[in-house]
Amino acid sequence: MANDALISVKTVQRHIFERQRDHPTATGEFSWLLSGITLATNIIAAHVRRAGLLDILGDTGRVNVQGELVQKLDDLANRTIVECLGYRESLGIMVSEEDDEPSIVKEFGDRAKYIVLFDPLDGSSNIDVNVSIGTIFSILQKRDDAPAGRVLDHILQPGYKQIAAGYVIYSSSTVFVYTTGHGVHMFTLDPAIGAYRLSRENLRMPETGSTYSINEAYRAQFPVGIQKYLDWTKTDKAGDFSLRYIGSLVADFHRTLLRGGVFLYPPTKKAPGGKLRLLYEANPLAFIAEQAGGAATDGKQRILEKVPTSLHERTCLIIGSRKEVDRVLSFWKERRD
Ligand code: FDP
Secondary structure (H helix, E strand, C coil), rough: HHHHHCCCCCCCCHHHHHHHCCCCCCHHHHHHHHHHHHHHHHHHHHHHCCCHHCCCCEEEEECCCCCCCHHHHHHHHHHHHHHHHHHHCCEEEEEEECCHHHHHCCCCCCCEEEEEEEEEEECCCHHHHCCCCCCEEEECCCCCCCCCCCCHHHHCEEEEECCHHHEEEEECEEEEEEECCEEEEEEECCCCEEEEEEEEEECCCCCCCCCEECCCCHHCCHHHHHHHHHHHHCCCCCCCCCCCCCHHHHHHHHHHHHHCCEEEECCCCCCCCCEEEEEHHHHHHHHHHHHHHCCEECCEEHHHHHHCCCCCEECCCEEEEEHHHHHHHHEEEECCC
């Protein structure tokens, strides 16, 4: 028995390495980069677990580019990722939710060809109250058709160009989910050995689901079509619908990935273009959703086809089971006002 348990240890590093062998031209640099992300999130998870015991709750007193107060854990997570990735030779640029400008780690060259975009700690308003939070990342490759010095040209690529994306959720257990465009794989951090172990390979999102996830307090500000969808969920015809809203995108998405249903952040009067960030929130989760058989749209177009025009661009997001996303769209198309 004990021996069987040992034999079945498949860590995320081994998984990435085995997948890399399917690509004979792979150099291993990309795997090395991904392992930097798993290391950083492992360190962040250790801090999150002990947050109440260390002086890392509360805010730093600094306001970030998004106009939000930077929490101490946001700052720590940001610095941890920068530290763990910064010296990896294959990384050219890092873009963080916390920083106004992209950080140029080194000039693009043959080896430094990747761009990592990340939200170091998603769900900041939940940090101090012990509710699930997460880290989201997206990886792009430098464009061959743009001059190396024009940094934004390399970063502002549509989401379908992502070569990898993933997230970590710091919750009852710490879970790492990633895709490189060949299915979605899920790992759980084993605190006994400090490594992520495979929990589910080729995860599929249920085609439908009876959970909707939205901040319904903004109902009066939503387009009429979205209000009509919300009305429909409460009818006999809809059946047994449930509302679940954690308020950490990564946690609401994770539940939707496993159980099905839909997460919505439509336009509001306060945020007519949506609240969530395209490059390091919507794009990576849309990539994962589609790889798992789900869908993601801003209400007008597929998230992965949106061409970004600025670093911290925001978007509306409807993401989840394909059939439920289509249902929301059918209500919204009828009443866009
Ligand atoms: P937060 O403001 O706590 O950082 O993008 C940020 C985010 O959380 C998402 O994680 C979450 O889904 C959303 O904003 C919550 O927004 P509302 O408080 O407007 O519902």
